[in-house]
Amino acid sequence: MAMHIIRNADLHPFNTFGVHAQADALARFSDVDQLRTLLAAPELAGMPRLFLGGGSNVLFTRNWPGVVLLNEIPGIAMEAEDEHHVLVKAGAGVPWHQFVLHCVDHGWGGVENLSLIPGKVGAAPMQNIGAYGVEIKDSFHSLEALRISDGTMVTFDREACHFGYRESFFKCEGRDRFVILSVTFKLNKAPHVLNTSYGNIQQELDRQGISTPTIKDVSNAVIAIRRSKLPDPAVLGNAGSFFKNPVVPAELAERLKEMHPDMPSYPAGDGQVKLAAGWLIEHAGWKGHRADHHGVHDKQALVLVNHGGATGQAIYVLSEQVLRSVHERFGVELEREVNIL
Ligand code: FAD
Ligand code: EPU
16 A cells, blocks of 8 residues: 655644754555555655654754654544453543543543643653652553564553653663554452542542542543643643753752752652752752743743744753753753653
């Protein structure tokens, strides 16, 4: 089957930072046969490949010297069920929030706290997406991926994915070696225990006068909180948190706490403490910082933004300045969450 390959494609519509960059070639696939055809296409032979979902966790700092392959595999299907659980499989190209709403509307619990995260289902395991006290590893069952080197299909269970905080096998050793094609989740039927203890979910439910919340209520509360803090990429280019929250030795956290008693910190086990990167960046003076076309969000210092017309390179340089400044001020090394290309 002939595939449509676009030459010298503008990547502006395919990254939520909204930066301009060009790919030598761009193509889409919506099933594994189309993917195999693209991987074997003589006109793409030898080109570096970049698989993209929604482009909501990438920063292009230069043109992409190769082909961009957009994963558009559709479909959500219930694979199995028993009295208490359902196994639900979603194609890698399904928008993540659409999948969440499908589950919420069917009364399947487990992903409602992850409402409104941008991107596609296929990228969700890549960094074990998380929000409001939940990560996908909590409801993850398995995934199917194509191994690029030999074109075989491989099934990964939870253990094989090596999920950690914003980490997985696919972000480290497996990077560029596998294309995730579908993800299967194990979700709860009633009774499902809601997780409303994190952040201000409970406050939001109280504000709405809801005392016995449903899965849908929690999803709506998360959506309301997120809308109040995080910029909508359709309005202001961004890729969510640019850095991870740093996990530091408890002694360093204690020393910082003595100097800054209001600094948020969370026990992270093994004598480690997680700090809030947003707080550190704000207190290093960056919140609301604005250069010509880019800056630091004024409601959430962890989010770098494109006010329009910024280059990826300029945003990257800003991230270097923020890193250096947080290190000088607090002795804490931040790590980027966004994939730099
Ligand atoms: P892309 O940006 O397209 O790709 C990300 C990386 O995954 C790239 O390296 C890409 O090559 C690789 N990749 C993509 N698809 C596949 C595939 N099928 N197989 C193999 N590799 C693949 N993240 C959170 O964890 N929690 C949040 O609360 C959160 N909030 C956000 C809020 C905003 C406003 C924005 C813009 C982003 C937010 N993010 C958050 C980050 C982002 O939405 C997630 O990381 C999301 O999973 C990225 O999906 P994507 O399809 O856009 O991935
Ligand atoms: N804070 C500040 N100043 C700021 C931002 C935050 O002081 O400018 C403080 C807050 O007051 C709070 C603490 O930092 O005490 C944590 O802030 P928040 O609850 O907003 O969450 P976060 O740690 O900044 C993380 C995730 C988000 C996720 C939210 C909700 C990371 C890197 N980020 O942000 O994920 O949506 O929690 O669970 O873990 C993403 O990964 O892209 C992302 C948006």
